[in-house]
Amino acid sequence: MKIALVGSGNVATVLGRLITTNGHEVIQVISRELEHARILANELGSSYTDLSGKADLSADIFIVAISDKALEHFFTGSGMGNKLVVHTAGSVSIEVLKKISAQYGVLYPLQSLRKEMQLIPPIPFLVDGNNEVATTYIETFAATISSSVKRAGDDERLKLHAAAVVVSNFTNHLYAIAEDFCNKEKVDFNLLKPLILETAYRIQYASPSEVQTGPAARKDIITMDKHLRLFAAHPKLRTTYLRLTDSIMNP
Ligand SMILES: NC(=O)c1ccc[n+]([C@@H]2O[C@H](COP(=O)([O-])OP(=O)(O)OC[C@H]3O[C@@H](n4cnc5c(N)ncnc54)[C@H](OP(=O)(O)O)[C@@H]3O)[C@@H](O)[C@H]2O)c1
Missing domain, CATH: 3.40.50.720 (NAD(P)-binding Rossmann-like Domain)
Known part of the structure:
Protein backbone atom coordinates (compact mmCIF):
# COMPACT_ATOMS: atom_id res chain seq x y z
CA MET A 1 0.00 0.00 0.00
CA GLY A 153 -14.13 2.22 19.77
CA ASP A 154 -13.37 5.48 21.58
CA ASP A 155 -14.46 4.18 25.03
CA GLU A 156 -12.46 0.95 24.96
CA ARG A 157 -9.40 2.74 23.54
CA LEU A 158 -9.54 5.40 26.26
CA LYS A 159 -9.81 2.75 29.00
CA LEU A 160 -6.79 0.86 27.65
CA HIS A 161 -4.89 4.15 27.27
CA ALA A 162 -5.56 4.94 30.96
CA ALA A 163 -4.42 1.44 31.99
CA ALA A 164 -1.32 1.87 29.79
CA VAL A 165 -0.38 5.02 31.70
CA VAL A 166 -0.55 3.07 34.97
CA VAL A 167 1.49 0.05 33.83
CA SER A 168 4.09 2.00 31.86
CA ASN A 169 4.39 5.63 32.95
CA PHE A 170 3.70 4.98 36.64
CA THR A 171 6.03 1.99 36.95
CA ASN A 172 8.75 4.02 35.24
CA HIS A 173 8.17 6.84 37.73
CA LEU A 174 8.62 4.32 40.56
CA TYR A 175 11.92 3.26 38.99
CA ALA A 176 12.95 6.93 38.85
CA ILE A 177 12.23 7.70 42.52
CA ALA A 178 13.84 4.40 43.59
CA GLU A 179 16.93 5.28 41.53
CA ASP A 180 17.07 8.72 43.12
CA PHE A 181 16.82 7.11 46.58
CA CYS A 182 19.62 4.64 45.73
CA ASN A 183 21.86 7.42 44.44
CA LYS A 184 21.32 9.57 47.53
CA GLU A 185 21.82 6.60 49.89
CA LYS A 186 24.87 5.42 47.87
CA VAL A 187 23.60 1.94 47.00
CA ASP A 188 23.69 0.50 43.46
CA PHE A 189 20.35 0.81 41.56
CA ASN A 190 21.74 -1.53 38.85
CA LEU A 191 21.47 -4.44 41.29
CA LEU A 192 17.67 -4.06 41.11
CA LYS A 193 17.42 -4.51 37.33
CA PRO A 194 17.10 -8.35 37.31
CA LEU A 195 14.26 -7.99 39.85
CA ILE A 196 12.51 -5.42 37.64
CA LEU A 197 12.67 -7.82 34.68
CA GLU A 198 11.54 -10.85 36.74
CA THR A 199 8.48 -8.95 38.03
CA ALA A 200 7.46 -7.95 34.49
CA TYR A 201 8.16 -11.48 33.18
CA ARG A 202 6.03 -13.16 35.86
CA ILE A 203 2.81 -11.39 34.90
CA GLN A 204 3.04 -12.79 31.38
CA TYR A 205 1.81 -16.05 32.95
CA ALA A 206 -0.10 -15.03 36.08
CA SER A 207 -2.53 -12.38 37.20
CA PRO A 208 -0.60 -9.56 38.96
CA SER A 209 -2.85 -9.82 42.04
CA GLU A 210 -1.98 -13.52 42.40
CA VAL A 211 1.77 -12.90 42.43
CA GLN A 212 1.84 -9.82 44.67
CA THR A 213 4.68 -10.22 47.19
CA GLY A 214 6.37 -7.98 49.77
CA PRO A 215 5.76 -6.74 53.31
CA ALA A 216 2.40 -5.09 52.55
CA ALA A 217 1.01 -8.32 51.03
CA ARG A 218 2.23 -10.19 54.15
CA LYS A 219 0.98 -7.40 56.48
CA ASP A 220 4.51 -7.35 57.95
CA ILE A 221 4.26 -4.17 60.06
CA ILE A 222 7.77 -4.47 61.55
CA THR A 223 9.53 -4.41 58.17
CA MET A 224 7.28 -1.64 56.83
CA ASP A 225 8.10 0.45 59.90
CA LYS A 226 11.86 0.02 59.24
CA HIS A 227 11.39 1.15 55.66
CA LEU A 228 9.32 4.19 56.65
CA ARG A 229 12.00 5.31 59.11
CA LEU A 230 14.57 5.00 56.34
CA PHE A 231 12.36 7.12 54.07
CA ALA A 232 12.09 9.96 56.62
CA ALA A 233 14.63 11.92 54.59
CA HIS A 234 12.80 11.10 51.31
CA PRO A 235 9.28 12.52 51.72
CA LYS A 236 8.11 11.85 48.13
CA LEU A 237 9.15 8.22 48.31
CA ARG A 238 7.63 7.92 51.81
CA THR A 239 4.25 9.25 50.62
CA THR A 240 4.26 6.93 47.59
CA TYR A 241 5.24 3.95 49.79
CA LEU A 242 2.38 4.67 52.21
CA ARG A 243 -0.22 5.08 49.42
CA LEU A 244 0.80 1.90 47.62
CA THR A 245 1.03 -0.04 50.89
CA ASP A 246 -2.53 1.03 51.68
CA SER A 247 -3.66 -0.02 48.19
CA ILE A 248 -2.04 -3.46 48.53
CA MET A 249 -3.40 -4.03 52.08
CA ASN A 250 -6.93 -2.93 51.11
CA PRO A 251 -7.50 -4.36 47.63
N1 LIG B 1 5.06 8.00 21.50
C1 LIG B 1 4.28 7.02 21.89
O1 LIG B 1 4.73 6.10 22.59
C2 LIG B 1 2.84 6.95 21.44
C3 LIG B 1 2.19 5.71 21.50
C4 LIG B 1 0.87 5.63 21.06
C5 LIG B 1 0.23 6.75 20.55
N2 LIG B 1 0.88 7.94 20.52
C6 LIG B 1 0.16 9.09 19.94
O2 LIG B 1 0.72 9.38 18.66
C7 LIG B 1 0.64 10.79 18.40
C8 LIG B 1 2.02 11.33 18.09
O3 LIG B 1 2.83 11.12 19.23
P1 LIG B 1 4.43 11.19 19.15
O4 LIG B 1 4.95 10.50 20.35
O5 LIG B 1 4.92 10.80 17.82
O6 LIG B 1 4.67 12.76 19.34
P2 LIG B 1 6.03 13.56 19.12
O7 LIG B 1 7.18 12.66 18.99
O8 LIG B 1 6.06 14.59 20.20
O9 LIG B 1 5.80 14.29 17.72
C9 LIG B 1 4.78 15.25 17.61
C10 LIG B 1 4.53 15.56 16.17
O10 LIG B 1 3.41 16.45 16.14
C11 LIG B 1 3.72 17.52 15.27
N3 LIG B 1 3.03 18.70 15.78
C12 LIG B 1 3.13 19.25 17.02
N4 LIG B 1 2.32 20.32 17.13
C13 LIG B 1 1.69 20.45 15.92
C14 LIG B 1 0.72 21.35 15.41
N5 LIG B 1 0.22 22.35 16.16
N6 LIG B 1 0.29 21.17 14.14
C15 LIG B 1 0.76 20.16 13.37
N7 LIG B 1 1.68 19.26 13.81
C16 LIG B 1 2.13 19.42 15.07
C17 LIG B 1 5.22 17.68 15.28
O11 LIG B 1 5.62 18.19 14.03
P3 LIG B 1 6.98 19.03 13.84
O12 LIG B 1 8.07 18.23 14.50
O13 LIG B 1 7.13 19.14 12.37
O14 LIG B 1 6.73 20.34 14.56
C18 LIG B 1 5.69 16.23 15.45
O15 LIG B 1 5.87 15.61 14.22
C19 LIG B 1 -0.04 11.42 19.62
O16 LIG B 1 -1.42 11.47 19.37
C20 LIG B 1 0.23 10.39 20.73
O17 LIG B 1 -0.74 10.41 21.75
C21 LIG B 1 2.17 8.08 20.96
Whole structure:
Protein backbone atom coordinates (compact mmCIF):
# COMPACT_ATOMS: atom_id res chain seq x y z
CA MET A 1 0.00 0.00 0.00
CA LYS A 2 1.01 3.62 -0.45
CA ILE A 3 1.14 5.50 2.84
CA ALA A 4 1.50 9.19 3.62
CA LEU A 5 2.65 10.15 7.09
CA VAL A 6 1.56 13.38 8.73
CA GLY A 7 4.01 14.17 11.56
CA SER A 8 7.65 13.26 11.93
CA GLY A 9 7.95 12.49 15.65
CA ASN A 10 8.27 9.22 17.53
CA VAL A 11 5.17 7.47 16.20
CA ALA A 12 5.52 8.66 12.59
CA THR A 13 9.16 7.56 12.59
CA VAL A 14 8.67 4.11 14.13
CA LEU A 15 5.51 3.40 12.09
CA GLY A 16 7.30 4.60 8.95
CA ARG A 17 10.09 2.09 9.57
CA LEU A 18 7.62 -0.70 10.38
CA ILE A 19 5.54 0.06 7.29
CA THR A 20 8.48 0.05 4.87
CA THR A 21 9.97 -3.08 6.50
CA ASN A 22 6.70 -4.87 5.80
CA GLY A 23 6.66 -4.15 2.07
CA HIS A 24 4.56 -0.98 1.91
CA GLU A 25 5.73 2.32 0.50
CA VAL A 26 5.79 5.61 2.39
CA ILE A 27 5.28 8.06 -0.46
CA GLN A 28 5.14 11.34 1.47
CA VAL A 29 5.96 12.84 4.86
CA ILE A 30 4.02 15.97 5.77
CA SER A 31 5.12 17.83 8.90
CA ARG A 32 4.70 21.27 10.46
CA GLU A 33 8.47 21.84 10.38
CA LEU A 34 9.75 21.28 6.83
CA GLU A 35 13.19 20.25 8.12
CA HIS A 36 11.65 17.52 10.32
CA ALA A 37 9.66 16.25 7.33
CA ARG A 38 12.85 16.22 5.23
CA ILE A 39 14.85 14.18 7.76
CA LEU A 40 12.21 11.43 8.04
CA ALA A 41 11.45 11.48 4.30
CA ASN A 42 15.16 11.00 3.53
CA GLU A 43 15.29 7.97 5.81
CA LEU A 44 12.14 6.43 4.30
CA GLY A 45 12.86 7.42 0.69
CA SER A 46 9.74 9.54 0.21
CA SER A 47 8.81 13.05 -0.86
CA TYR A 48 8.04 15.63 1.82
CA THR A 49 6.28 18.89 2.44
CA ASP A 50 5.06 21.08 5.28
CA LEU A 51 1.40 21.58 6.20
CA SER A 52 0.90 24.26 3.56
CA GLY A 53 2.11 21.92 0.79
CA LYS A 54 0.07 19.65 -1.44
CA ALA A 55 -0.87 16.25 -0.04
CA ASP A 56 -0.04 13.35 -2.39
CA LEU A 57 -3.50 12.00 -3.14
CA SER A 58 -2.11 8.78 -4.61
CA ALA A 59 -1.73 7.59 -0.98
CA ASP A 60 -4.11 4.82 0.15
CA ILE A 61 -3.96 5.95 3.78
CA PHE A 62 -2.89 9.16 5.51
CA ILE A 63 -1.57 8.35 9.00
CA VAL A 64 -1.77 11.48 11.15
CA ALA A 65 0.69 11.06 14.04
CA ILE A 66 0.79 14.52 15.60
CA SER A 67 0.41 15.69 19.20
CA ASP A 68 -3.02 15.11 20.77
CA LYS A 69 -3.62 18.85 21.14
CA ALA A 70 -2.76 19.54 17.49
CA LEU A 71 -5.20 16.83 16.34
CA GLU A 72 -8.16 18.85 17.61
CA HIS A 73 -7.38 21.69 15.16
CA PHE A 74 -5.69 19.67 12.44
CA PHE A 75 -5.99 20.73 8.81
CA THR A 76 -3.71 20.81 5.77
CA GLY A 77 -3.61 23.56 3.20
CA SER A 78 -4.64 21.42 0.22
CA GLY A 79 -6.95 18.97 2.02
CA MET A 80 -6.91 15.19 1.70
CA GLY A 81 -9.52 14.65 -0.99
CA ASN A 82 -11.69 12.27 1.02
CA LYS A 83 -8.87 9.75 1.22
CA LEU A 84 -8.77 7.42 4.25
CA VAL A 85 -7.25 9.38 7.16
CA VAL A 86 -6.38 7.81 10.54
CA HIS A 87 -4.94 9.20 13.76
CA THR A 88 -2.78 7.31 16.24
CA ALA A 89 -3.95 8.69 19.61
CA GLY A 90 -5.29 6.63 22.51
CA SER A 91 -7.33 9.33 24.21
CA VAL A 92 -8.64 11.39 21.27
CA SER A 93 -12.03 10.64 19.68
CA ILE A 94 -12.19 9.28 16.15
CA GLU A 95 -14.57 12.17 15.41
CA VAL A 96 -11.78 14.80 15.31
CA LEU A 97 -11.12 13.61 11.75
CA LYS A 98 -14.72 14.09 10.63
CA LYS A 99 -13.98 17.52 9.14
CA ILE A 100 -10.91 16.21 7.27
CA SER A 101 -12.37 13.38 5.19
CA ALA A 102 -15.48 11.26 4.63
CA GLN A 103 -13.33 8.15 5.33
CA TYR A 104 -11.55 8.22 8.68
CA GLY A 105 -10.44 6.07 11.54
CA VAL A 106 -7.89 5.23 14.21
CA LEU A 107 -4.70 3.15 14.16
CA TYR A 108 -3.57 3.27 17.80
CA PRO A 109 -0.27 1.57 18.64
CA LEU A 110 -0.60 0.31 22.22
CA GLN A 111 3.13 0.55 22.87
CA SER A 112 5.67 3.12 24.02
CA LEU A 113 7.49 4.26 20.88
CA ARG A 114 10.66 6.34 20.61
CA LYS A 115 12.48 7.16 17.40
CA GLU A 116 15.75 6.28 19.17
CA MET A 117 14.71 2.64 19.69
CA GLN A 118 17.01 0.21 17.87
CA LEU A 119 14.54 -2.66 17.76
CA ILE A 120 10.82 -2.23 17.19
CA PRO A 121 8.97 -4.13 19.96
CA PRO A 122 5.73 -6.07 19.37
CA ILE A 123 2.96 -3.50 18.88
CA PRO A 124 -0.71 -4.36 19.45
CA PHE A 125 -2.90 -2.06 17.34
CA LEU A 126 -6.40 -0.89 18.30
CA VAL A 127 -8.27 0.02 15.13
CA ASP A 128 -11.51 1.82 14.40
CA GLY A 129 -13.26 3.35 11.39
CA ASN A 130 -16.24 5.59 10.73
CA ASN A 131 -17.92 2.86 8.67
CA GLU A 132 -17.46 -0.87 8.07
CA VAL A 133 -15.48 -0.39 4.85
CA ALA A 134 -13.00 1.95 6.53
CA THR A 135 -12.68 -0.27 9.63
CA THR A 136 -12.02 -3.39 7.56
CA TYR A 137 -9.47 -1.56 5.42
CA ILE A 138 -7.55 -0.27 8.47
CA GLU A 139 -7.79 -3.67 10.17
CA THR A 140 -6.45 -5.44 7.08
CA PHE A 141 -3.59 -2.95 6.77
CA ALA A 142 -2.73 -3.21 10.50
CA ALA A 143 -2.58 -7.02 10.18
CA THR A 144 0.26 -6.61 7.66
CA ILE A 145 2.44 -4.79 10.22
CA SER A 146 1.41 -6.51 13.47
CA SER A 147 0.26 -9.93 14.67
CA SER A 148 -2.01 -8.28 17.27
CA VAL A 149 -4.88 -6.19 15.90
CA LYS A 150 -8.17 -5.52 17.67
CA ARG A 151 -11.18 -3.36 16.86
CA ALA A 152 -11.92 -0.86 19.62
CA GLY A 153 -14.13 2.22 19.77
CA ASP A 154 -13.37 5.48 21.58
CA ASP A 155 -14.46 4.18 25.03
CA GLU A 156 -12.46 0.95 24.96
CA ARG A 157 -9.40 2.74 23.54
CA LEU A 158 -9.54 5.40 26.26
CA LYS A 159 -9.81 2.75 29.00
CA LEU A 160 -6.79 0.86 27.65
CA HIS A 161 -4.89 4.15 27.27
CA ALA A 162 -5.56 4.94 30.96
CA ALA A 163 -4.42 1.44 31.99
CA ALA A 164 -1.32 1.87 29.79
CA VAL A 165 -0.38 5.02 31.70
CA VAL A 166 -0.55 3.07 34.97
CA VAL A 167 1.49 0.05 33.83
CA SER A 168 4.09 2.00 31.86
CA ASN A 169 4.39 5.63 32.95
CA PHE A 170 3.70 4.98 36.64
CA THR A 171 6.03 1.99 36.95
CA ASN A 172 8.75 4.02 35.24
CA HIS A 173 8.17 6.84 37.73
CA LEU A 174 8.62 4.32 40.56
CA TYR A 175 11.92 3.26 38.99
CA ALA A 176 12.95 6.93 38.85
CA ILE A 177 12.23 7.70 42.52
CA ALA A 178 13.84 4.40 43.59
CA GLU A 179 16.93 5.28 41.53
CA ASP A 180 17.07 8.72 43.12
CA PHE A 181 16.82 7.11 46.58
CA CYS A 182 19.62 4.64 45.73
CA ASN A 183 21.86 7.42 44.44
CA LYS A 184 21.32 9.57 47.53
CA GLU A 185 21.82 6.60 49.89
CA LYS A 186 24.87 5.42 47.87
CA VAL A 187 23.60 1.94 47.00
CA ASP A 188 23.69 0.50 43.46
CA PHE A 189 20.35 0.81 41.56
CA ASN A 190 21.74 -1.53 38.85
CA LEU A 191 21.47 -4.44 41.29
CA LEU A 192 17.67 -4.06 41.11
CA LYS A 193 17.42 -4.51 37.33
CA PRO A 194 17.10 -8.35 37.31
CA LEU A 195 14.26 -7.99 39.85
CA ILE A 196 12.51 -5.42 37.64
CA LEU A 197 12.67 -7.82 34.68
CA GLU A 198 11.54 -10.85 36.74
CA THR A 199 8.48 -8.95 38.03
CA ALA A 200 7.46 -7.95 34.49
CA TYR A 201 8.16 -11.48 33.18
CA ARG A 202 6.03 -13.16 35.86
CA ILE A 203 2.81 -11.39 34.90
CA GLN A 204 3.04 -12.79 31.38
CA TYR A 205 1.81 -16.05 32.95
CA ALA A 206 -0.10 -15.03 36.08
CA SER A 207 -2.53 -12.38 37.20
CA PRO A 208 -0.60 -9.56 38.96
CA SER A 209 -2.85 -9.82 42.04
CA GLU A 210 -1.98 -13.52 42.40
CA VAL A 211 1.77 -12.90 42.43
CA GLN A 212 1.84 -9.82 44.67
CA THR A 213 4.68 -10.22 47.19
CA GLY A 214 6.37 -7.98 49.77
CA PRO A 215 5.76 -6.74 53.31
CA ALA A 216 2.40 -5.09 52.55
CA ALA A 217 1.01 -8.32 51.03
CA ARG A 218 2.23 -10.19 54.15
CA LYS A 219 0.98 -7.40 56.48
CA ASP A 220 4.51 -7.35 57.95
CA ILE A 221 4.26 -4.17 60.06
CA ILE A 222 7.77 -4.47 61.55
CA THR A 223 9.53 -4.41 58.17
CA MET A 224 7.28 -1.64 56.83
CA ASP A 225 8.10 0.45 59.90
CA LYS A 226 11.86 0.02 59.24
CA HIS A 227 11.39 1.15 55.66
CA LEU A 228 9.32 4.19 56.65
CA ARG A 229 12.00 5.31 59.11
CA LEU A 230 14.57 5.00 56.34
CA PHE A 231 12.36 7.12 54.07
CA ALA A 232 12.09 9.96 56.62
CA ALA A 233 14.63 11.92 54.59
CA HIS A 234 12.80 11.10 51.31
CA PRO A 235 9.28 12.52 51.72
CA LYS A 236 8.11 11.85 48.13
CA LEU A 237 9.15 8.22 48.31
CA ARG A 238 7.63 7.92 51.81
CA THR A 239 4.25 9.25 50.62
CA THR A 240 4.26 6.93 47.59
CA TYR A 241 5.24 3.95 49.79
CA LEU A 242 2.38 4.67 52.21
CA ARG A 243 -0.22 5.08 49.42
CA LEU A 244 0.80 1.90 47.62
CA THR A 245 1.03 -0.04 50.89
CA ASP A 246 -2.53 1.03 51.68
CA SER A 247 -3.66 -0.02 48.19
CA ILE A 248 -2.04 -3.46 48.53
CA MET A 249 -3.40 -4.03 52.08
CA ASN A 250 -6.93 -2.93 51.11
CA PRO A 251 -7.50 -4.36 47.63
N1 LIG B 1 5.06 8.00 21.50
C1 LIG B 1 4.28 7.02 21.89
O1 LIG B 1 4.73 6.10 22.59
C2 LIG B 1 2.84 6.95 21.44
C3 LIG B 1 2.19 5.71 21.50
C4 LIG B 1 0.87 5.63 21.06
C5 LIG B 1 0.23 6.75 20.55
N2 LIG B 1 0.88 7.94 20.52
C6 LIG B 1 0.16 9.09 19.94
O2 LIG B 1 0.72 9.38 18.66
C7 LIG B 1 0.64 10.79 18.40
C8 LIG B 1 2.02 11.33 18.09
O3 LIG B 1 2.83 11.12 19.23
P1 LIG B 1 4.43 11.19 19.15
O4 LIG B 1 4.95 10.50 20.35
O5 LIG B 1 4.92 10.80 17.82
O6 LIG B 1 4.67 12.76 19.34
P2 LIG B 1 6.03 13.56 19.12
O7 LIG B 1 7.18 12.66 18.99
O8 LIG B 1 6.06 14.59 20.20
O9 LIG B 1 5.80 14.29 17.72
C9 LIG B 1 4.78 15.25 17.61
C10 LIG B 1 4.53 15.56 16.17
O10 LIG B 1 3.41 16.45 16.14
C11 LIG B 1 3.72 17.52 15.27
N3 LIG B 1 3.03 18.70 15.78
C12 LIG B 1 3.13 19.25 17.02
N4 LIG B 1 2.32 20.32 17.13
C13 LIG B 1 1.69 20.45 15.92
C14 LIG B 1 0.72 21.35 15.41
N5 LIG B 1 0.22 22.35 16.16
N6 LIG B 1 0.29 21.17 14.14
C15 LIG B 1 0.76 20.16 13.37
N7 LIG B 1 1.68 19.26 13.81
C16 LIG B 1 2.13 19.42 15.07
C17 LIG B 1 5.22 17.68 15.28
O11 LIG B 1 5.62 18.19 14.03
P3 LIG B 1 6.98 19.03 13.84
O12 LIG B 1 8.07 18.23 14.50
O13 LIG B 1 7.13 19.14 12.37
O14 LIG B 1 6.73 20.34 14.56
C18 LIG B 1 5.69 16.23 15.45
O15 LIG B 1 5.87 15.61 14.22
C19 LIG B 1 -0.04 11.42 19.62
O16 LIG B 1 -1.42 11.47 19.37
C20 LIG B 1 0.23 10.39 20.73
O17 LIG B 1 -0.74 10.41 21.75
C21 LIG B 1 2.17 8.08 20.96
